Amino acid sequence: DIQMTQSPSTLSASVGDRVTITCRASHSISSWLAWYQQKPGKAPKLLIYKASTLESGVPSRFSGSGSGTDFTLTISSLQPDDFATYYCQQYHSYSYTFGLGTKLEIK
Amino acid sequence: EVQLLESGGGLVQPGGSLRLSCAASGFTFRTYAMSWVRQAPGKGLEWVSAIRGSGDLTFYADSVKGRFTISRDNSKNTLYLQMNNLRAEDTALYYCAKDNDALDMWGQGTKVTVFS
Numbered sequence: 001d002i003q004m005t006q007s008p009s010t011l012s013a014s015v016g017d018r019v020t021i022t023c024r025a026s027h028s029i030s031s032w033l034a035w036y037q038q039k040p041g042k043a044p045k046l047l048i049y050k051a052s053t054l055e056s057g058v059p060s061r062f063s064g065s066g067s068g069t070d071f072t073l074t075i076s077s078l079q080p081d082d083f084a085t086y087y088c089q090q091y092h093s094y095s096y097t098f099g100l101g102t103k104l105e106i107k
Numbered sequence: 108e109v110q111l112l113e114s115g116g117g118l119v120q121p122g123g124s125l126r127l128s129c130a131a132s133g134f135t136f137r138t139y140a141m142s143w144v145r146q147a148p149g150k151g152l153e154w155v156s157a158i159r160g161s162g163d164l165t166f167y168a169d170s171v172k173g174r175f176t177i178s179r180d181n182s183k184n185t186l187y188l189q190m191n192n193l194r195a196e197d198t199a200l201y202y203c204a205k206d207n208d209a210l211d212m213w214g215q216g217t218k219v220t221v222f223s
Contacts, residue, residue, distance in 0.1 A: 001169070032208065034209035034210070036152075036210075038152075042215075043202055043213035043214065043215055043216060044144075044152065044202075044210070044213055045213070046209055046210060046211045046212075049208065049209035049211070050208075050209075055209075055211065087151065087152055089152070089154075089209070089210070091208050091209060094157055094166035095154055095166065095167075095168050095169070096142070096154040096157070097154065098151060098152040098153065098154065099151075100151050101151045101152075
């Protein structure tokens with residue numbers, strides 16, 4: 001199975017900050033990577049697919065980049081609604097695998 | 108509006124069985140693969156199983172292979188997960204998700220608790 005290593009596990013930031021979360025795959029997954037946001041008590045929500053394509057309705061302050069094994073999720077200017085946990089996921093092949101998550105906290 | 112509604116969770120003893128259901132609406136169900144993803148209390152997301160739109164191909168995580176069976180009834184727009192020989196480590200919130208390669212729509216989940 002392809003392992004996904006996500007960092008950091010916790011990130012403290014302030015409203016207006018620019019933040020970056022990274023995800024590394026154990027094998028090349030081309031661009032078959034998605035990013036999800038999850039808030040407490042809620043289902044995950046797709047933010048970005050194919051590494052850099054913004055899902056419909058997702059604010060443009062979210063962006064994704066990378067290919068092969070190294071990927072990043074960037075939030076250009078944090079808003080109060082963005083404090084949540086973020087997961088990367090590879091869908092290059094079954095079994096799909098997720099990163100362990102990054103909890104984005106208010107500093 | 109795309110909607111996924113899971114049901115069938117509950118309390119069960121180790122070795123027991125449960126069948127989860129996921130009722131889909133708002134999209135052409137038979138044309139999409141579907142996945143089950145679980146989340147243990149306080150933990151991250153774990154993909155469990157997937158099934159192609161026609162139901163002809165299924166995939167499983169190693170942790171559930173041989174114990175869980177995914178299926179679908181396209182005439183009823185419903186996805187299933189038959190879970191046998193349940194273990195304590197299967198305790199989790201189980202989500203169904205529309206599998207458009209990325210998982211672009213999720214239900215709210217159904218809770219499974221395996222206790223002795």
